[in-house]
Amino acid sequence: MYYVKSVDWDQLISDYPPPPLYQDTVGKMSETQIRDLQNRRFLKRVEEAWQVPFYRSLWQEAGLQLSDISCLEDAPRLPMFTTDDLRRAALDRPPFGSHHAFGRDDIPGMPLKMHTSGGTTGMPRMTLFDPVALEVQGIQTARQLYAQGARQGDVLQITYTLSLANAGWCGYLAAHHWLGCMPLTTGAGNVTNSERQLEFAKAVGTNAWFSNPDYLGRLVRVAEDRSFDLHSLPTKFLSTFLGHDPDGKMRRALEEAWNAPLFDNYGSHEVGLVAWECKAGHLHINEDTVHVQICDEAGRPLEDGQFGTAVVTSLHRTTPHFVRYNIRDRLAIYPHTRCACGISSRTLSPMQGRIDQMVKIRGNNVYPTSCKAAINRDPRTNGEYLCVVQYLGEGIGRSLEMTVRVERRNTDIDAQALRQSLEKDLHKDLGLRVEVEIVDPGTLLPFTGEGEKIKRVLDLRNKH
Template identity: 50%
Template sequence: MTLSIPYYCKSVDWDQFMADFPPPPHFSATTGRLAADAMHALQEKRFLDRVADAWQVPFYQRLWGAAGLEPGDVTRLEHIDRIPTFNSDDLKGALASAPPFGDHYKFTRADFGKFPLKIQTSGGTTGMPRPTLFDPIAWEVQAVQAARAFYEQGARPGDVVQITYTNSLANSAWNAFTGLFNWLGCVPVTTGTGIVTPSERKLEYAREWGVDWWFARGEYLGRLAQVAEEMKFDLHQLKTRFLHSYLGPDVEGHFRQKLEEAWGCPVYDNYGSHEIGLIAFEGRERNGKHISEDTVYVQILDTDTGVPVPYGTRGNVVATSLHRSVPPLIRYDLRDLMIMTDREESESGLITRKLSTFLGRADEMVKLRGTNVYPLACQNAVTKDDRTTGDYICVAYHVGEGLGRREEMTVRIERKSAQVDAAALEADMRRELFKDLGVKVDIEIVEAGSLVEHTRLGRDKVRRLLDLRKS
């Protein structure tokens, strides 16, 4: 008997793949600047293909059937609002319906080995992480999305690039690596987080190996700058061309400015998710993030009503993957708060809709005396004050009993050193956060490095909420 192996190299018609999802430099001359009618036609075709995929999946049959939807009800892109949204909680339900991988796929565990698959995970801050399967199309399109961003921000073949995320069950580092290695001709240096490779050693590698640019979270770039200062290591000697990063709700740009001053180069902000990939990225003009519109259809919905809001209005990001059939992801509510603007031509020549600065997480809201407060909204006040390390965490808890029970929040903020007057910093933070949040919060000033247990700075995706309300 001859064993049939699903060789990755033969799993996709790669020439057709590159025509469908142009990598750099072709993207900027093709789907990156399609006219509105042509982009609509492309999105509609791919959207309807994904809807057809979804009708073969038990998860969508159940979700859409409960909403009264039947096959044939969605025949145009404009019909997308007939489809109910879902979120990560619904995916947990899909996993529970058919463990361990869920019933949101067209196949089951018995079909493994018929085509290449990879398991990555999302979540898992408590309990088991949520697995997601990737086939070659899902995997490589996410890599192309990343490569497009890198190229527009200045990456070129031959660049040596340090990746400070760990290549693990989370897929951010893998997306960067695959984009650089497969689609851009760059040389990845996969040092991982500070647990895998100490920050001091990362800086030494950058100097010795001539790292041209970095793929890193904004908070960790700030931590590297602190380490460099402690080592008396001049970051400017590295001649870093740019930093590809995720800056969070840096609404006034204070965080970006500090990083650019420390590193002596531009910092580019980006936005993505585990399942959808790199949804949007800044171009050279750094004026809003270009949506990769041939791979994802983005809507902004009102956080209360779920109705689409006009351009320029804040709301929840709801994304539909136009390339994924493993699994289909149609109207996935990411529960991220952002603003979208209409299509326009940028200085770099791209013509896309754009997303704003990240504005917070809808599912991390704390209700304080009738005001919705998002922990990430504290970043602006904390990072612009030179007396802090930039690290903070919001602690949400209940006070009172019965009808008098209410939510409260304390913001713990690290001071840079023991020489910083804690009382003065507390008073100033109380005032600045009141201006940004619109409601008073308690402030606790703590010592540098004391919050890392909760925030996981330098180890993993940074947390800004310690939620004791469920305790």
């Protein structure tokens, strides 16, 4: 089976138009047109998924029959599921899981690729991609990069490693297959060290970056230490997954350091790039490929503009299907509008955080990553930090506490003064007091790592 023959390319382009075709087709559909398209694809995916053991039992247990689902409005009747259910599905039918229509022993005659979730503990979840699933995530990302300014002949430096995780591949496919940009797949800092990343950027003329915000920050510090002038690079834009940045300070700090606009995006390992930020500052949803509903904990849809958990249905995926998957990311959705950038779609809020990563400290909901803004804006730190979450005390006096370990930029910096001012800033940003511990440069690297996702939380809740 030749891969190039496994895809009807004209059909793919017409079904899921890449840019600039997207701008003249799906990107300017009316609300009714896009709703009709979503409705058709949704019903098709549900009908197919009835044949898959995972969905059949989930839906039958809820007392449903296929005929109960006759339009998109019926979606909330289908029970949602989470990563916990996918983990159980993997145990039911190892290694890929019973949400796939086939297993290791009956792989059908089509080219397949496997990617995994960025799990922090244990074996990551495995997801198979057929050619359409693989190419569409490239098209989704091509729409993102095109809207942010990528054009033929640009060089896109991708600091997500082309590994089992798919972010790097999304950038690679977008640039190489759909944009005529040259992907410079340097990978993360543990693949190409940060100094060499900058040397490549300079030598090749990188003018766009697809990178996580922590790593963009690390490159800023490496550049400063090596007297490398980031402003000497022809950077047009930075494309990243910024996430929670309530006061926009992280964004502004990176934009100033790189002298280029930064764009936020939102996606998931399973359904690909859900939404991308345009030059007018809106996060447009790839509505022909994914249906997003913001729900309460019971799976009931919330009003537009209200924050809740994101429940998604992939409209293009059949290997495997994802129907009413509760990603547990906290988001809000806004109505269909025609944006100043020319695209008409529903839009998303920036991601407020992964609900699973929220920690309840003295009655307050805290996302540990919310610490990064205060730490990054203090020049006495080098931006490296680690939130240690643990129980202190015993019995009735036991409380969950968070200590933030922060690296000072060098050992000449007064640790005591830095600790006091960071504790004050973090109190303001987080709305509660946390303890700060100042450590020397390089101390946290064994915990945070230099990989795909830099770890910022050390959860000791289950340790004694």
